Amino acid sequence: MPEPSAMLSRPLHVAIIMDGNGRWAAQRGLPRLRGHEAGTESVQAVVRACRDRGIRYLTLYAFSVENWKRPREEVGGLMNLLVRFLRDQERELHAHAIRLRLIGRQEDLPEEVRRELDRVTNATRSYEKGHLILALSYGGRTEIATAARRIAEQVKAGHLEPAAVDEALFSRFLYAPDIPDPDLIIRTSGEMRLSNFLLWQSAYAELYVTPVLWPDFREREFEAALDEFSRRQRRFGGLGAEEGSSEAVS
Numbered sequence: 281m282p283e284p285s286a287m288l289s290r291p292l293h294v295a296i297i298m299d300g301n302g303r304w305a306a307q308r309g310l311p312r313l314r315g316h317e318a319g320t321e322s323v324q325a326v327v328r329a330c331r332d333r334g335i336r337y338l339t340l341y342a343f344s345v346e347n348w349k350r351p352r353e354e355v356g357g358l359m360n361l362l363v364r365f366l367r368d369q370e371r372e373l374h375a376h377a378i379r380l381r382l383i384g385r386q387e388d389l390p391e392e393v394r395r396e397l398d399r400v401t402n403a404t405r406s407y408e409k410g411h412l413i414l415a416l417s418y419g420g421r422t423e424i425a426t427a428a429r430r431i432a433e434q435v436k437a438g439h440l441e442p443a444a445v446d447e448a449l450f451s452r453f454l455y456a457p458d459i460p461d462p463d464l465i466i467r468t469s470g471e472m473r474l475s476n477f478l479l480w481q482s483a484y485a486e487l488y489v490t491p492v493l494w495p496d497f498r499e500r501e502f503e504a505a506l507d508e509f510s511r512r513q514r515r516f517g518g519l520g521a522e523e524g525s526s527e528a529v530s
Contacts, residue, residue, distance in 0.1 A: 289510050291463035293337035294330065295485070297477055298322070300469030300493030313357040318495035320365050327369075327412060329502045331376055337411045337459060341477050345385065345419035359389070362416075363396050370400055377409035383455035384418030413459065420479030427453035454480060461485065464509045466502075468494045486512050 298319060305315030323340065330338045343358060366380075373380055380401050386394060397416075430453045434440035451457055461481040465474070470491035474482060488505045490497070 290333060290506060291335060291486075291509055293339070293460050293462045293464075294335055294505075295339040295341070295462040295465045295478055295482075296326065297341045297465070297467040297475060298494040298497075299467060299471055299475075301495060303469065304493040304495045312354055313361070315495055316358055316361055320361065322494055322497045323365070324369070324372075325498045326502055327372070327378070329499045331378070331410055333506070336409075337413065337462075339383075339413040339415060339459075339462065339478070341418065341475075342414045343384075343416045343418070344476060345388075345417055345422055346476070348388070348417070359393050362393055366396050366400050370403070373400070373404050373407070373412070377407040379404045379407040379411050381411055381413045381456060381459070382416055383413060383423070384416045385422065386416065388417040411459065413456065415477070418455075418477075420474070420476045423455055424480055451480070463514075464488060464505065466490070466505050468492055468497050484514065486514065 301315035301319045302312045303315070304318060305312050308314075326340075327338065329335075342362070347358075348355065372378070380397075382397060382401060386397070389397070427450060431440065431445060431450065435442055435445075461483070462478060462485045465478070465482055465485045465487050467473075467487070467489045470489060472489060478485075486509055488508055490501060490505065492501050
């Protein structure tokens with residue numbers, strides 16, 4: 281698992297809980313799906329902002345395992361919207377050498393969606409300038425449970441000793457072990473919770489919550505989050521620079 285960096289003026293990896301699409305639509309007397317459609321413009325804005333600022337990894341919480349409980353019409357609309365988004369944005373991914381990646385239970389998705397996701401992820405697989413990670417049918421607890429099950433299978437088969445299981449080894453069994461943990465997690469709409477998102481990886485992430493609803497989140501709001509991140513000192517359980525130096529003197 282890549283080591284976190286204590287002081288970064290810009291995060292290497294930003295993850296976003298894109299919340300507030302439904303409320304945005306309700307405030308305007310529109311169907312919920314219109315809020316999700318408006319939210320795709322914010323996705324495009326944030327992808328551009330990451331590209332312009334040299335942020336290499338962007339993870340978007342696009343659809344959780346719990347979201348399958350929503351009305352069938354809304355879920356179907358979200359799946360169709362995802363396919364349209366992939367087809368519309370593929371040119372941008374190629375133009376800027378951005379790799380599309382996925383985390384979550386891809387087997388839960390409709391066949392047409394899986395087919396389109398496979399096509400775009402394969403077409404962009406060689407790109408390394410940027411990584412756009414979509415969390416689809418994703419749940420942090422599900423990811424951890426799946427990793428634990430895979431490790432148990434390795435132990436049962438005699439390929440792994442129980443004593444060898446530590447944090448570093450466990451991380452290798454997560455969905456995308458080569459992706460560094462997020463430095464910054466942004467949540468829109470003002471809710472103060474992680475909602476089962478990147479539970480293992482967020483252990484030392486900086487959290488930034490804004491009351492702005494996701495369809496209204498643009499480059500200016502993203503820059504405000506980055507500015508706040510740059511003012512924070514990340515200790516990872518240790519002492520900050522000032523605290524450490526004062527203790528050395530005393």
